[in-house]
Amino acid sequence: MNYNTAKFFASYGKIEQLPLPERTEIAFIGRSNVGKSSMINKILNRKNLARASAEPGKTATINFYELENIFLVDLPGYGYAKAAKTEKRRFSELIGGYLSAERYLGLVIQLVDFRHSPSDDDIKMINALIDGEFPFVVALTKADKLSKTERAMRLEELKNELPCAESLTVIEFSSQTGEGSEMLREIIEEIASE
Numbered sequence: 001m002n003y004n005t006a007k008f009f010a011s012y013g014k015i016e017q018l019p020l021p022e023r024t025e026i027a028f029i030g031r032s033n034v035g036k037s038s039m040i041n042k043i044l045n046r047k048n049l050a051r052a053s054a055e056p057g058k059t060a061t062i063n064f065y066e067l068e069n070i071f072l073v074d075l076p077g078y079g080y081a082k083a084a085k086t087e088k089r090r091f092s093e094l095i096g097g098y099l100s101a102e103r104y105l106g107l108v109i110q111l112v113d114f115r116h117s118p119s120d121d122d123i124k125m126i127n128a129l130i131d132g133e134f135p136f137v138v139a140l141t142k143a144d145k146l147s148k149t150e151r152a153m154r155l156e157e158l159k160n161e162l163p164c165a166e167s168l169t170v171i172e173f174s175s176q177t178g179e180g181s182e183m184l185r186e187i188i189e190e191i192a193s194e
Contacts, residue, residue, distance in 0.1 A: 001067070001068055001185070001188070001189050001192060002068065003043070003044050003045050003067065003185075004045070005067070005068060006044045006046065006049065006065055006066065006067040006072075007049075007065065007066050008049060008063070008064075008065055008066075009064040009065060009066040009071065010063075010064050011061040011062065011063050011064070012061055012062045012064075013060065013061045013062075013094075014094075015093065015094060015097035015098065015101065018062065018098070018101065019064075021101075021102065021103045021104045022104075023069055023070055023071060023104060024069070024070045024071070024104045024105075024106040024191060024192065024194070025064075025070065025071045025072075025073050025103055025104055025105050025106060026070060026071070026072050026073065026105075026106055026107045026108075026109065026188055026191060027073040027075055027098070027099075027105060027107070027108045027109070028040060028072065028073065028074050028075060028108075028109050028111065029075045029078075029095065029108055029109070029110055029111065029125060030077060030078075030110060030111030030112065030122070030125075030141075031077050031078055031079040031111075031113075031119055031121055031122060032077030032078065032079060033077060034077065034111045034112065034113050034141055035111060035113075035141040035142065035173075035175055036050075036074050036075070036077065036111055037050035037051060037074060038050075038141075038175035039109070039111065039139065039141065039173065039175055039184075040065060040072055040074055041175070042175045042178060042181050043072075043181055043184055043185060043188070044065070044067070044072075049065065050063065050065065050074055060076055061076065061094075062074070062075055062076065062094055062098055067188075067192075068192065069192055070106070070188070070191070070192045072188075073098070075094070075095050075098060076094055076095060078095060078121050078125070079119055079121040079122075099128070099132065099134070105134060105135075106135065106191040106192075106194070107135050107136060107137065107187065107188075107191050108129055108134050108135070108136035108137075109136070109137055109139050109184070110122075110125060110126060110129060110136050110137070110138050110139070111138075111139050111141050111173075112138055112139070112140055112141070112162075113140075113141055113142055114140035114141060114142055114143050114145075114146060114151070114154055114172065114173075115142055115145055115146060115150075115154070117157065117161050118158075118161055118162060123161075123162075123163060126138070126162060126163050127163050130163060130164060137168070137169040137170070137171055137187065138162065138168050138169070138170045138171070139170075139171045139173045139180065139184070140154075140158075140170060140171065140172050140173060141173050141174070141175070142174065143172040143173055143174040143177075143179055143180065144174035144176045144177050144179065151172070155170075158170070171183050171184060
């Protein structure tokens with residue numbers, strides 16, 4: 001797959017604006033500031049294709065990136081406490097609307113901050129993905145921020161924190177070092193070739 005050909009396709013602020021599904025989509029989902037845009041940039045080997053921000057709640061739209069015959073879809077983050085209630089509701093409707101729409105969803109990449117226990121919203125989302133029988137993997141972001149000992153401890157704790165942990169595909173990821181990028185690219189390429 002030629003990642004250099006990846007480009008921004010479009011942003012949508014309302015579900016009814018979404019284009020009709022025409023190709024396989026891989027969606028990135030997680031709480032605000034967990035690193036969705038940074039992950040997309042790292043996978044695509046770009047610095048600023050997906051706009052990343054240190055300020056949570058910046059991705060307020062569903063952003064589509066075109067990569068050969070697939071779309072990478074950056075969904076708004078959930079769980080940002082300081083967002084206005086109307087914005088929280090809009091984000092929730094966007095995420096829920098996207099997941100319940102008839103899309104060619106090849107995979108959901110559920111991002112969880114490796115350093116902390118999954119939030120209640122993370123657990124709800126993982127349960128929704130399981131209940132909806134969506135194909136998904138869990139990417140543990142900010143892996144570079146943990147020592148080897150801390151990682152081992154967190155992985156052990158996650159066995160009890162994540163629903164159905166024993167049957168999940170879990171990938172340790174860092175947008176700083178690129179760890180996990182190659183594995184995610186392999187999964188994306190496999191889905192794109194189906």
